[in-house]
Amino acid sequence: MNMQMAGEQMLSEMVAMVFTMVPTIDVESLRNKFSAVMSKFHVTKVEQDEVHPDLHEKIDLFLASIKLEGKSPETIKGYRLELNTFAERVKKKTTDTTAADIRMYLGQFSHLKMSTVGRKLSVLKSFYGWLTNEEMIQRDPTSKLKTPKREKRAPKALNIEELEMLRESCRTIRQRVFVEALYATGCRLSEIQSLNRTDINLQTMSCRVIGKGNKEREVYFSFKAMYHIKKYLMARTDDDPALFVTERKPHRRLSKRGIQREIGIIAAQAGLDKRVSPHTMRHTFATLTLNNGAELAAVQQLLGHESPATTQIYAQYTEERKREQHKRFLVQ
Template identity: 60%
Template sequence: MNLGEKILSDLVVALIELYPNIEVETTKNKLSTVLSEYYIQKVKLGEVHPDLEDKIQLFISAKRLEGLSSITLDNYILELSMFADVVKKKAEDIATADKRMYLSQDGSLKMSTIRKKLSVLKSFFSWLASEEYIIRDPTTKLKAPKDEYRLPKALSIEELEMLREACETVRQRAFLEVLYATGCRLSEVYALNIADINQQNRSTLVIGKGDKQREVYFSIRAMYHLNKYLKQREDDCKALMITERKPYRRLSKRGIQREIGMIAKKVGLQDKVSPHVLRHTFATLTLNNGAELVAIQELLGHSSPDTTLRYAKITHERKREQHKKYLIQ
């Protein structure tokens, strides 16, 4: 018995149970005519359901047309692929319980990671419902876990100076100063080209999250060390940060992290320093020095001021100074 005959037989048996008085042969012939117009494939146990794979592809295509960044699309693809590997069902058969099971299967996940996973699932199933591929969105009952409030790590002025003194090459010092002075994300600095640097204004334009463009600035010190690094280069690579050896090419994000890690290791700060910590340090020290929160929000590329507020931790000395300066006697 082939697959089509097996499905036909199963359907007829199910119909007889529901409607004992039906004409078996007439029903069988009618169903046979209908099924002959379709290609039928059985989903094997343990396989990702092809329907869910198809819906994921449609979703990604739609989001690509909406102009989402390649980074966001890659995150969607990765997360939904992992979900499909665990929940092997048709999209319309997936229930809220399936999503709870998926999100809770790894007890070691941080709340922030679970929130990101849930955000992708909500976006996917909300789209399926809006496009009428499913009747209702099963993620509406799922609430995001509460935020784990943790103050960002930031270096003290003394630790920052230790890193500066630990730089052994012009290249290392340039990388350190650029990351600190601009407050850029690693991905933003990685993508910069030499031609992007406005020498006159000591600034550059970067593309941040959501493909949003913003202007960031270099300090006089950062500009000095960056130009010193660029002048000693003898390559024709357009990238701002390149590999140390031939063939010269754009230095990878991991390569930039490694350079910063090497500097930190020399002063015993290898467990505390990363490109992202330098971004935190830029925000914290600048705020402590009196910068307006709105300005820091713009410089960091935060869409919400609440995100920037995480950096607004000031020292006891700064609090005492603010109290003395602004209290009306």
Template identity: 60%
Template structure:
């Protein structure tokens, strides 16, 4: 069986001979002389380059220490593992061409997904460059693909009412009202406990992206349905929302999504309704009702006002009303 060096010589010789006639044995002898001062090791198909594995591990550890959520770090790891399965090189040897080759190898991938994958690679190699582990960032010259900017989906007021009226259980109604009134992310609601809710001020503190805390608020309607749900519970679990069956425990994020989906189906809403759609609805309806952009930015936990601006899409009636109200004549 050929060792790694012999295999490499055979492959190089075969490649050269496909381009031009050569004396095969002479070329092999010459290549053997060149490679005798090098240690050649073959990377197996299912094996990642050890240097790349090590640097990915360091990167993920750094991001964890920076306070990124477990979900974000896990997402980084998944994307970087996929990359490491294709490009088997030491990080300092990776070129822009390698990155393009990897992206080109992705089959049937949407441009938005391609952009997300490139974003992870830019974050990884940018970190390596900033830590002076590599001399240059091979992703720096690669532009993020342009994608169509889709507006966040939001329910109309009548659709929100249809959702409310289609709730079959007290718990479903509590889900809908709390998610909508607070404008929170699914992960933020999922981790709340009963004691976190201040019934007097109708508020709570949630931990958002980057482990940042912020205050969010409930409406009278949301508080009413939440109290109704808590009053009919027969368990001693600390979680704000729990499973319907014993042993009672904190409900999973997937289960909350499924409950919202059931309500939307019962309401006959054709488009997809998720906890995040309720967050979009909170932002859109409150902005349309005259709320200040900076206030909504704080309530949503956005670090940039540009992110919040995506929700600032008002109806034609609202545009007409604002034109009449503020036009100087």
């Protein structure tokens, strides 16, 4: 379709849209005014069934670049998914993409949480910011777009009673190991899922995990966790190197979805009203440890947070803890 035909089609569609909203409007006058404005621009139509190859090419270059920077495979996978979704819906060259295109794209996800929309925008900001720095485009279309404010909600951790209910409801050795390992280490789901048997140092009751940004850190197990881990490994008859494997043969490393499902089953067995996930156990580790007097900087290192501000959100003292602190430190 040439530019003249594309312009005529766009003009007709715009006039028709305005007419449906304001039926009493003078259509001919509106058409003339729109035509005068559009005469200053070259208009090309984006075909609905075609993604411009330039966009996919630039996405591949960007992903290769962040891989060299040391981004984790999980992060790169997430970026690829978000950017491919964007490419399928926007279908424009990177040089032609505007802030309005990105606003319209994000507007399609108004049913999602602001944190999710913010994450999508963050990926686009990283992508177009990189293109601008590499001088592949002249202007960053995301530069004037502000990240949506996140809902201010304290992480939902289990209290001590709920943690004990979770422990007592475990019906298999493996279920108990899930609970104890996730709680004692405060690990992310991906960190626990990728652990191998040989990663665990039985002498120091610790292991090293690879976290966000491909950064390695040491985490620690409790006596309870080590007891149940040893019991679980002794009962295993397979030779798979993974710490957590499927129950059915042939045994293989349990997926992240499999661990999430198992934690949900344990929570249902415990009769807990709240939703419990592997990340809930991480919240529980951070909250109960801080409430018990641990230093913020130490918990920050154990969780693998870059900023203490991220860890600070867990420092929500319980009423009992606040009352105890008041009695202990108030000068009479």
